[in-house]
Amino acid sequence: MDIIKNKINDTIEFYKWSLSIADKRVEKWPLMDSPLHTLAISSTYLLFLWLGPKYMQGREPFQLRKTLIVYNFSMVILNFFIFKELFLAARAANYSYICQPVDYSDDPNEVRVAAALWWYFISKGVEYLDTVFFILRKKFIQISFLHVYHHCTMFTLWWIGIKWVAGGQSFFGAHMNAAIHVLMYLYYGLAAFGPKIQKYLWWKKYLTIIQMIQFHVTIGHTALSLYSDCPFPKWMHWCLIGYALTFIILFGNFYYQTYRRQPRREGMSSAQCTCYKMVIGNIVALRYNIDIG
Structure with a gap:
């Protein structure tokens, strides 16, 4: 029993210590004072993932065409805003694309980078609606392990990123991913208009290719940072490499199943x-x- 108490006390002390080295600029921003808000939102998401299909059993699927058009184009605007803010603020702060330590000062450009990264974190929470709409439309087959893994981990892990490293090297991945999400939600927004527009959306599979390229670039960029001994938490670098590898495997499997194996079924x-x-x-x-x- 004493061992368990000691482990709990050690965990509490470690958490208190970790808060002492967190980014003071963001601690009063929405959702950033405690991880409980993010964990509660993610837990609610998983609960809906379980209960939603049961609720929809025996019910007609919702169409949601207008809702999807508004939602997807709103996400285009949000991701473009994030991309623009990160690009302009990083440029004004003379950020290096090879190695950029976190500057925790109140310099306007650094705060602007941190704010843009916070919006990026928020966008990952908003993206939970992707799954909600799939369930309400009874598109259950689209709720794959990749889909749930991507949504849950991105929102949760980016809370950690904003809490401790809201700047520096963190801008690179968010900057690149926001640009890709502009294209992705543009595709979904156009597809929501129906068959008349969908027949022109031949470039869907290239979105998956771009996403896989993104993960390879992420690994290369992170490896370069490690090689140059960039003053950024090394454990985060290694975790990011491992995380990107999981996406390469999962997206690679999705691409094979959808665009390589699928044509065989046409025969x-x-x-x-x-x-x-x-x-x-x-x-x-x-x-x-x-x-x-």
């Missing part, structure tokens, strides 16, 4: 296609306990 006979769709439908039904009979 199936009508009976084979029907059988394949029934199998997929049954898998989804079992996953969410939905009656498809």
